[in-house]
Amino acid sequence: MKKKARSIFTFFVILVWTLMIGGCSDTIEKPKAVNGVLDLSQWSFEEKGPVELDGEWEFYWEQLLMTEEPRPVQEESLDKAYIPVPQTWNTHEIRGKGKTGYGYGSYRLQVILPDYEKVHALRVSSIATSHEVWIDGKLVSVRGKVGVDQNTTHSNVRPNIIYFSADQPKIEIIIQVSNFMHKKGGIWQSLLIGSNEQVRKIYDFSAFLDVALFGSIFIMAFYHLALYILGKKDPSTLYFSIFCFLIGLRILLVGEKFLQQFVPGLSQEIAFKLEYLTFYLGMVVFYMFIYALFPKEMSTKGYRGVIVIGGIYSAIVCITPASIYTHMLSSFQILSVIFCIYILYVLSVAAFRRREGAGMILTGSVVFIATVINDIFYYSEMIFTGNLIAFGLFVFIFVQSIIVSVRFSKAFTTIEQMSEKLLSMDRLEMQFLQAQIKPHFLYNTLNTIMAFCRTDPEKAWELLDEFSNYLRGKFGFKSTSRYITLEKELNFVSSYLAIEKARFDERLNVEYDIRSDTAVLVPPLILQPIVENAVRHGIYPKKEGGTVTVSVEKQTEAVRIQIADNGVGMTQQQIKDLLKGKKSQQGIGLLNVHTRLKANYNQGLEIQSEPGQGTKVTIMIPHGNPAAETMKE
16 A cells, blocks of 8 residues: 555655746747847747746946936936846946945836737746836836835835737837835746737636645645644644645745735735745744654754744744845845755654655655755746746645545455454354443444545544554454453443443543552453443433532542443333343343452442432442452563
8 A cells, every 4th residue: 555655655646746847947049138129020829838038238327218207307317238137137237336225226128029910928927026117108007106206115025917009010118116124125936928718818817827836735625624633633734734735825926916906905015925924934843743753763853943033033023124134034044945955854754664655755855955945046046947836745645635534444454354354253252242342332433433434534543553552452352361450441431431431422421430459450341331330221211411420539548440420320120220230232242240259259239229310320440359369460
């Protein structure tokens, strides 16, 4: 099963990675702008597709061309420079004023189009942090408000598609940009030009990927949150849920920036804060997730240090403006690379030690961490592959689904093996135990566990563990052993009640009151038949259910064990019939216990009950019983 799962996963990773690389690569050499001119006269949009407006653009620092209102202009700002697009203007010294992300200016490009009479489309990606687009002197797109200082600028980096038609082969594109918010300013992503159908299809495909990834990741987030709430409180399940929520939210904040489309009133400052917080907190929560899975392989001090560092960075994002906290991204990116390398080391050690699921998680983490590092380089303008972290997480989620499937398979296999063992038991031992165990209880228990395998696998594992403990209590003792510790007997009863609790849910409540040393020796299988009788014949017939109380108290001469219920109760005649074995449906188990107790202690069961008032069954285990002292296991 593990080999098959690894094969499926390997095929899936290769397929996804091939598609990602294929999507990022381009075998056709596309023309580039030179000295502010992009010649597409020999380019066919129909045959070769749309083209990026990459290359050298004219750039006018502190000059807003094509404005409808006069704005202050310095004489020296009329100088023209050429800067590459896509790239922030931070990397350029303009008129000896040094490198800065804050300021304003105009980009200008002349494009020679083929088939200029047709309707074309221009896809404008995020520009830091406000812009206006002019084509042949016409204002065709506005994002935010372009200004000459922080007071006159309003930021908005949402992408846009512009449809236009040209009157002549050569068109002029002017983009005014101002930035007084982010540490990086300018056109930091490629602009795309092509036919309106082609550009629209590219946008639709990109939007589809964002929505599909967001939906699948959020479904896994809710699924793991439900597992944590309804099942075993495993912190790794909760951390993975939070991690998926953060990455899902990040998908809406980058790329097509759907969150700003869904919430038009969302300010760019808040959008930037959420984008940075999802990165900082996402790395911390992912680290916590790995620690919860493999705490023995990871340093506790390092774990606490990562939480503190992530908390400090997140707090700074919350209390400072973007003009401050965006300058801290580079330092956290370096720390993130260190975190990722250490996580891979931890997972490698866990895989070497053959921790369950470590190999699969390591493989998925390699893919995910590779996309994290890709995004770090991408936002640092070292590469231009695009945002890939969502794809990496999707692969990692696929790993999680395989692990869950393997757990399901193991649970069903274990149940089948246990069923086969039950059927192949020695007939003589089965006859002895038929007085204490009912076949339909076994079948109902297995059915209950199988049902939980589909709805709550964590709960199924819990019940499977309890059922295993129950069977050990029933069949695990040696046939020559006349005594076991009261602790083992209570553990056996606890497993039985846990199984019944899962079946009857709120109709059955269980309470324990243990006020004695449980190391005292008692005959095996003396409590479970009493508890089963209380549940099946006391609580179950009562419509609203009830409570079973197991108490142990050390007294002067003996240890008193009492099983009490507030069920339907019995008459005195029914009690007599039980102890004589006349009520075959429910009396065999109690009669067996009563007989063995009398043989060991010259005192059997003491039963107190009234119809409608419940039942109390008391067992007295004398101190210093000679038989018990000489027959210890």
